[in-house]
Amino acid sequence: MPLVIQKFGGTSVADPERIREVADHVARTVRHGNDAVVVVSAMGKETDELIRLAGDVSHVRPGREMDMLITAGERKAMALLCMALHSLGVPADSFTGSQAGFITDTNHSNAKIVELRPDRLRKAIDAGRVPVIGGAQGVSTDHDVTFLGRGGSDTTAVAVCHALEGDACELYTDVPGVFTADPRLVPRARRMGAVSFDELLEMTATGCPKPAMRSVEYARRWGVKLHVRSAFTWEPGTWVLEEDPSMEQAIVSAVTHDTGEAKVTVSGVPDQPGIAARLFRELAAVGVNVDMIVQNVSDHGVTDISFTVPKDDLVQGTDVCQRLADEIGAVGVSSDSDIARVSIIGAGMKSNPGVAATMFEVLAGEGINIEMISTSAIRTSCVVREGQIEQAVQSLHSAFGLDTV
Amino acid sequence: MPLVIQKFGGTSVADPERIREVADHVARTVRHGNDAVVVVSAMGKETDELIRLAGDVSHVRPGREMDMLITAGERKAMALLCMALHSLGVPADSFTGSQAGFITDTNHSNAKIVELRPDRLRKAIDAGRVPVIGGAQGVSTDHDVTFLGRGGSDTTAVAVCHALEGDACELYTDVPGVFTADPRLVPRARRMGAVSFDELLEMTATGCPKPAMRSVEYARRWGVKLHVRSAFTWEPGTWVLEEDPSMEQAIVSAVTHDTGEAKVTVSGVPDQPGIAARLFRELAAVGVNVDMIVQNVSDHGVTDISFTVPKDDLVQGTDVCQRLADEIGAVGVSSDSDIARVSIIGAGMKSNPGVAATMFEVLAGEGINIEMISTSAIRTSCVVREGQIEQAVQSLHSAFGLDTV
Numbered sequence: 001m002p003l004v005i006q007k008f009g010g011t012s013v014a015d016p017e018r019i020r021e022v023a024d025h026v027a028r029t030v031r032h033g034n035d036a037v038v039v040v041s042a043m044g045k046e047t048d049e050l051i052r053l054a055g056d057v058s059h060v061r062p063g064r065e066m067d068m069l070i071t072a073g074e075r076k077a078m079a080l081l082c083m084a085l086h087s088l089g090v091p092a093d094s095f096t097g098s099q100a101g102f103i104t105d106t107n108h109s110n111a112k113i114v115e116l117r118p119d120r121l122r123k124a125i126d127a128g129r130v131p132v133i134g135g136a137q138g139v140s141t142d143h144d145v146t147f148l149g150r151g152g153s154d155t156t157a158v159a160v161c162h163a164l165e166g167d168a169c170e171l172y173t174d175v176p177g178v179f180t181a182d183p184r185l186v187p188r189a190r191r192m193g194a195v196s197f198d199e200l201l202e203m204t205a206t207g208c209p210k211p212a213m214r215s216v217e218y219a220r221r222w223g224v225k226l227h228v229r230s231a232f233t234w235e236p237g238t239w240v241l242e243e244d245p246s247m248e249q250a251i252v253s254a255v256t257h258d259t260g261e262a263k264v265t266v267s268g269v270p271d272q273p274g275i276a277a278r279l280f281r282e283l284a285a286v287g288v289n290v291d292m293i294v295q296n297v298s299d300h301g302v303t304d305i306s307f308t309v310p311k312d313d314l315v316q317g318t319d320v321c322q323r324l325a326d327e328i329g330a331v332g333v334s335s336d337s338d339i340a341r342v343s344i345i346g347a348g349m350k351s352n353p354g355v356a357a358t359m360f361e362v363l364a365g366e367g368i369n370i371e372m373i374s375t376s377a378i379r380t381s382c383v384v385r386e387g388q389i390e391q392a393v394q395s396l397h398s399a400f401g402l403d404t405v
Numbered sequence: 406m407p408l409v410i411q412k413f414g415g416t417s418v419a420d421p422e423r424i425r426e427v428a429d430h431v432a433r434t435v436r437h438g439n440d441a442v443v444v445v446s447a448m449g450k451e452t453d454e455l456i457r458l459a460g461d462v463s464h465v466r467p468g469r470e471m472d473m474l475i476t477a478g479e480r481k482a483m484a485l486l487c488m489a490l491h492s493l494g495v496p497a498d499s500f501t502g503s504q505a506g507f508i509t510d511t512n513h514s515n516a517k518i519v520e521l522r523p524d525r526l527r528k529a530i531d532a533g534r535v536p537v538i539g540g541a542q543g544v545s546t547d548h549d550v551t552f553l554g555r556g557g558s559d560t561t562a563v564a565v566c567h568a569l570e571g572d573a574c575e576l577y578t579d580v581p582g583v584f585t586a587d588p589r590l591v592p593r594a595r596r597m598g599a600v601s602f603d604e605l606l607e608m609t610a611t612g613c614p615k616p617a618m619r620s621v622e623y624a625r626r627w628g629v630k631l632h633v634r635s636a637f638t639w640e641p642g643t644w645v646l647e648e649d650p651s652m653e654q655a656i657v658s659a660v661t662h663d664t665g666e667a668k669v670t671v672s673g674v675p676d677q678p679g680i681a682a683r684l685f686r687e688l689a690a691v692g693v694n695v696d697m698i699v700q701n702v703s704d705h706g707v708t709d710i711s712f713t714v715p716k717d718d719l720v721q722g723t724d725v726c727q728r729l730a731d732e733i734g735a736v737g738v739s740s741d742s743d744i745a746r747v748s749i750i751g752a753g754m755k756s757n758p759g760v761a762a763t764m765f766e767v768l769a770g771e772g773i774n775i776e777m778i779s780t781s782a783i784r785t786s787c788v789v790r791e792g793q794i795e796q797a798v799q800s801l802h803s804a805f806g807l808d809t810v
Binding site for chain 2: 019050053056057058061064065066068069071072073075076078093096143145
């Protein structure tokens, strides 16, 4: 019998009615002749609420206790989903991360899976039952409860699929798959039937909201077949696959964008070895999450260094630069939060020179100024004014032939 | 170093501010030179809310899943309390029932403790840390999460005190101890410095709201010293002790009352063997919780049977009687929910005949009619009109010399 792992995120189980809908979906999967294992996240915004509650109680929040607190969320969702399954005549048992056999390291709030011992899951499946697992949970080698971090439920699902040699790992979201661009910005965006791991990783890193990057990396390493689809329809979604070298690759598969970052520029920096290292070491030390980094060519021995950070880190990032400005001999520090990033992604870019040039031309043709550029083998990203991001995404989506006809 | 077990109920940890107050209380206990182990219930009304949520999701609610759901409540409270303790500089670790070593039977929603393996608790104490345990939790011999039932946190605390050979088990409530009567009804009620296990069990069974009866039974069996006290003051509360035969015993220690029951009367029943058995077996089968039972002497071969049930069970209890009326040859079934029970309790009643007679005289003197009577060695209970219960309790409290002067 085929074995399907189905992961439902917080939005899919946000209230009693949606939990019943998810149960209905799982019940149908079983009645169509599949074995099923379900992974659930906490209901709706519950994880955020638990974190807020902790903040109301104490300014000291040890990782061990935060993980104990947060994992209460999935515990509720999984027990409720089991009840809903029982009411549909589908025998189901809930399992905490620990009961499901997830052994992790002791790195609280962001634990890594060390081993998965799925004996209880297998036993439940063999007994004709549906295991419902609390996502993003485990028990550490010190026997403490651990949380795998935000998006950890995707990782749980992928790991279970690998360990049980499942036939597919279905990640249910509130959209019907992975799109060539955000449909809210680009009405003619298409759902992609398939996407390569490489492409999806680049898309996730540049603003496509799901699935969680770590789970995609695990899925690739373990050869798990991912299927990103909607909890609200029965339509197929997007399969995530290893690239097939025999297939003709789209030059550009998708256009993504990200409006969550801001730019910091340190100008007039002496072009000497060690300056950049000093700066970014210091930023890392205070936990500022630097994304793109661009350093211009030197002009008369001085250069400008620009980088982007999440908007939440902007004040701290700017502070660090200002503090270091004297020491590194910089002339000035400026910041700008009215920026956005647009990226084109495609496995075929590797063998097609000139794609980046086309991107720049399209943007220029729209009168959109490019402020920073960064590239990888299968991605080119440009930072533009935030107010022009919609126009940038739409024009690139059309220019690279992605619009639905 | 003395070891104190401190149990805080839902009211004591109902919100972030109260959690911080409890942390402050525990921190002071530790700074006064004690080792401490803390047991917490779920915050405020959270257990009720989780049960309501389950009802919104499904009409089928397997015990295994209900226990998984409900135990999320204590999990939150214990993690939050640990954070608050850390912020006061008191190192503390939370433990689920399973982590604390509570092995139970597989009787979900009302599991019994089979064994307690407190290795992790002892290790934490030896390391100078305060273990904070989720109350009413365990793991079954089948490795499933279990709930010990309502009031189970008291049982958790008593069992921990026994297993760790603690010096005292402090049950914190929102009142400063056990009173000679409900202070809301009797302004001159006194806090009792000590009460015997027998008396407390009778009081708990007849309307005194705390602590949970099962925990008192365990405490007696294991010789655990219980101290019922308030979380909001540092005053000593009420100690619960084995009766000391050398002490002079108060004839009446307390007057309790209960307005939560209703009365059902089955009249004109043939006085034949097996009739009462048939009736109460059927009531038990549908889960009606019968308390007092009174059968009058037979008059011309027929008799009346009256019994009390919780008001919530009244409709069902009456239905059962009406259904059985023909079969057992009864003439009629009537019910009455405007009743209340008043009880006098005292270990000294055993050796003082005539106490019951005094009770009846006091009530008669107040013009209060007695509708049912039931007695034990150290208790006499009377059912009266609900509207007269305040007068009944006050007059008995005065008559037996319990009023503060």
